[in-house]
Amino acid sequence: MHWAKQLLLVDRRIIFLLVFLGALIPIIRPIGLGVQISPPVEAVFDAVERLRPGDAILLSFDYGPSDGPELDPMANAILRHCHKKGVKVVGISLFPLGGVDMGIARLNELATELQAQDGTDWVNLGYKDGGQAAMKAMGEDIAAVFPTDVNGVAYRDLPLTRDIRAYRDMKLAISLATSVLGEWWINLVNAQFGIPVAVGTTAVSAPRYYAYMEAQQAIGVIGGMKGASEYEELVERAYPELKGLSRTATMGMDVQSIVHVIIIFFILFGNLMFLLTRRVKEA
Amino acid sequence: MKRQIPILLAIGASLYPVVAFFVPTRGVTRFNQTLDEWMVIIASFALLLGIVSMIQVNLAKVRRRTSGWPFGLIVLVAFAIMAAFGVFGRQGARPDGGLYPFTWVFQFGFSPLQSTMFSVLAFYVASASYRAFRVRNVEATLLLIGALIIMIGRIPLGEMIHPVVPDVAEWIMKFPNTAAQRGVIIGAALGAAAMSIRVMVGIERPYLGKS
Numbered sequence: 042m043h044w045a046k047q048l049l050l051v052d053r054r055i056i057f058l059l060v061f062l063g064a065l066i067p068i069i070r071p072i073g074l075g076v077q078i079s080p081p082v083e084a085v086f087d088a089v090e091r092l093r094p095g096d097a098i099l100l101s102f103d104y105g106p107s108d109g110p111e112l113d114p115m116a117n118a119i120l121r122h123c124h125k126k127g128v129k130v131v132g133i134s135l136f137p138l139g140g141v142d143m144g145i146a147r148l149n150e151l152a153t154e155l156q157a158q159d160g161t162d163w164v165n166l167g168y169k170d171g172g173q174a175a176m177k178a179m180g181e182d183i184a185a186v187f188p189t190d191v192n193g194v195a196y197r198d199l200p201l202t203r204d205i206r207a208y209r210d211m212k213l214a215i216s217l218a219t220s221v222l223g224e225w226w227i228n229l230v231n232a233q234f235g236i237p238v239a240v241g242t243t244a245v246s247a248p249r250y251y252a253y254m255e256a257q258q259a260i261g262v263i264g265g266m267k268g269a270s271e272y273e274e275l276v277e278r279a280y281p282e283l284k285g286l287s288r289t290a291t292m293g294m295d296v297q298s299i300v301h302v303i304i305i306f307f308i309l310f311g312n313l314m315f316l317l318t319r320r321v322k323e324a
Numbered sequence: 325m326k327r328q329i330p331i332l333l334a335i336g337a338s339l340y341p342v343v344a345f346f347v348p349t350r351g352v353t354r355f356n357q358t359l360d361e362w363m364v365i366i367a368s369f370a371l372l373l374g375i376v377s378m379i380q381v382n383l384a385k386v387r388r389r390t391s392g393w394p395f396g397l398i399v400l401v402a403f404a405i406m407a408a409f410g411v412f413g414r415q416g417a418r419p420d421g422g423l424y425p426f427t428w429v430f431q432f433g434f435s436p437l438q439s440t441m442f443s444v445l446a447f448y449v450a451s452a453s454y455r456a457f458r459v460r461n462v463e464a465t466l467l468l469i470g471a472l473i474i475m476i477g478r479i480p481l482g483e484m485i486h487p488v489v490p491d492v493a494e495w496i497m498k499f500p501n502t503a504a505q506r507g508v509i510i511g512a513a514l515g516a517a518a519m520s521i522r523v524m525v526g527i528e529r530p531y532l533g534k535s
Contacts, residue, residue, distance in 0.1 A: 109435065109439055137371065142435075301481070307454040
């Protein structure tokens with residue numbers, strides 16, 4: 042058999058091993074690659090940066106553990122940014138597969154890192170089923186959809202939400218979303234109620250949101266681990282006192298870079314062998 | 325009447341929010357808000373349907389000892405445990421700093437397992453790319469070039485190769501990608517709008533079943 046054809050049939054365990062080493066080595070020995078900021082992420086950062094102390098935003102944890110590696114760093118960076126600005130965060134979840142628990146974990150981490158207070162700096166209203174129905178109902182009365190927070194405290198008894206009745210009392214809605222939920226926030230909440238919407242999503246879903254950004258229905262998109270690393274960089278540049286806190290996405294970009302290079306190498310190598318075998322066949 | 329009542333209810337329930345949008349008077353809006361709250365409740369019952377279906381399927385698998393029945397048993401036991409923790413316990417952190425059982429199992433059991441399952445995809449993507457991504461024609465070659473530019477442009481290495489690489493990747497996302505996505509989004513939206521109108525006027529009756 043021609044040697045090129047033999048190489049095309051290489052055992053896939055060799056590929057698995059190289060990808061494993063490509064993921065493991067940068068974790069043990071970080072490379073520290075730089076972060077270049079892209080306009081969609083900068084737009085979200087600027088929108089939060091323009092807010093004033095005391096303004097409230099809605100942060101919807103619409104993702105589960107499978108998307109955690111990409112969206113958790115985004116959530117951490119946004120929450121740190123809001124806390125430094127004195128912006129109040131109203132946390133909810135509309136994703137059934139663990140969204141509320143992802144929110145609990147991120148908000149507890151904020152409380153530990155920066156001593157943020159539940160009830161005054163942030164509230165977690167928990168999960169509500171219904172997707173678009175819940176989004177629409179919140180346009181008139183959030184308390185009707187979320188009568189209590191996750192701890193059972195009544196909505197009207199929370200200091201933070203006393204003056205927040207609906208979307209019109211908040212300045213921005215950010216959805217950290219997997220699947221179609223991010224699009225619902227844009228199509229329904231921004232279109233019907235006018236509140237600016239930003240979306241943080243997985244790298245696979247991010248290309249879809251460029252259409253909404255160009256139509257100015259979404260103010261920006263944080264796409265995947267790269268977007269999360271950019272937001273971490275922007276927050277640290279603006280607030281150097283946050284240096285030293287974990288930058289999971291930035292560390293993850295070292296791994297992603299090496300694995301991308303490995304995959305690109307295999308794609309090019311595989312096509313080179315394919316073209317060589319085709320030439321041999323034609324000869 | 326067995327057919328007429330559901331059809332009338334469906335037409336009324338689907339037309340009312342449309343009317344409320346264009347006639348935002350107090351009385352009309354109040355009932356529209358009630359409809360929204362009913363929808364949230366009904367959506368929760370849909371979740372319950374899924375749970376009942378899952379239990380029925382796995383119970384049948386375990387009873388008949390079909391292939392893979394131990395996994396069906398694991399599903400049922402895990403469901404019962406998490407349901408018990410969720411219904412009879414609380415979520416989040418305890419006052420003493422520990423975690424309630426539901427949150428503990430979620431953070432240290434479910435979450436790592438699901439993350440691991442999706443992490444395995446990276447290996448299969450690498451293997452499949454090597455074996456299946458072939459430049460057999462012009463379209464495949466263009467796809468490959470675009471994919472390589474995006475993959476290099478979205479990592480720090482792209483900027484190290486040349487500062488223009490990330491800008492080229494961003495251009496591809498902002499123009500060709502946006503054009504294609506707009507086509508897909510508009511097509512899907514028109515389809516959904518057409519289907520909605522058919523349900524509103526009673527032409528499509530999915531709620532009546534096969535009869």
